[in-house]
Amino acid sequence: MNFTLPILPTISTTFIILSAITVAIGWSQIKKGKREAHQKTMFLAAIFAIIFFIIYASRTIFVGNTAFGGPDDIKIYYTIFLIFHITLATVGAVLGIISLVTGYQKKYAVHRKIGPITSIIWFFTAITGVAVYLLLYVFYHGGETTSVIKAILGI
Numbered sequence: 001m002n003f004t005l006p007i008l009p010t011i012s013t014t015f016i017i018l019s020a021i022t023v024a025i026g027w028s029q030i031k032k033g034k035r036e037a038h039q040k041t042m043f044l045a046a047i048f049a050i051i052f053f054i055i056y057a058s059r060t061i062f063v064g065n066t067a068f069g070g071p072d073d074i075k076i077y078y079t080i081f082l083i084f085h086i087t088l089a090t091v092g093a094v095l096g097i098i099s100l101v102t103g104y105q106k107k108y109a110v111h112r113k114i115g116p117i118t119s120i121i122w123f124f125t126a127i128t129g130v131a132v133y134l135l136l137y138v139f140y141h142g143g144e145t146t147s148v149i150k151a152i153l154g155i
Contacts, residue, residue: 006137009066012055013133019048020126023119030115039103046100049093049122066136067143078135085128092121 022045030038059065068078095118102111136142 006066006142008055008059008063009133009137012052012059013130015048015052015055016126016129019045019052020123022048023122027116027119042100042103046096049096053093064145066145068136068140069143070135070140081128081135082132085125085132088121088125088128092118092125095121 022041026038026041026045029041068075068082070078095114099111099115099118102108102114
């Protein structure tokens with residue numbers, strides 16, 4: 001089998017995986033009462049997520065998005081899955097910002113309530129993001145690189 005993986009999607013997906021791993025480590029640290037380590041680890045997780053977003057947004061703006069290149073009979077399922085992933089990512093990012101802000105502002109009551117929810121959403125975001133990557137670049141050859149709307153909806 002002779003195929004190469006696209007460099008920017010591979011790098012950006014790696015950063016979202018690193019972000020999820022560091023969130024898991026940070027969660028473990030706070031469960032053990034290691035507040036300072038937790039804060040540093042969660043900051044690193046946020047940096048990884050920001051690097052992902054910068055690469056993803058830059059590629060989207062300057063190159064475009066890759067349309068699904070798999071069989072037409074599963075395209076609708078991929079599209080629904082992709083919309084679910086995008087929704088999770090958006091909610092996870094907003095909650096992530098709120099979690100970071102409330103943590104740094106020492107608003108621990110709010111932080112303790114939304115932090116675990118944010119983490120779970122972020123784990124699912126990372127898992128579904130890896131699945132999208134695999135579907136676009138590993139299991140099937142990516143389709144045309146085009147505008148966001150056309151890539152998502154196939155119009």
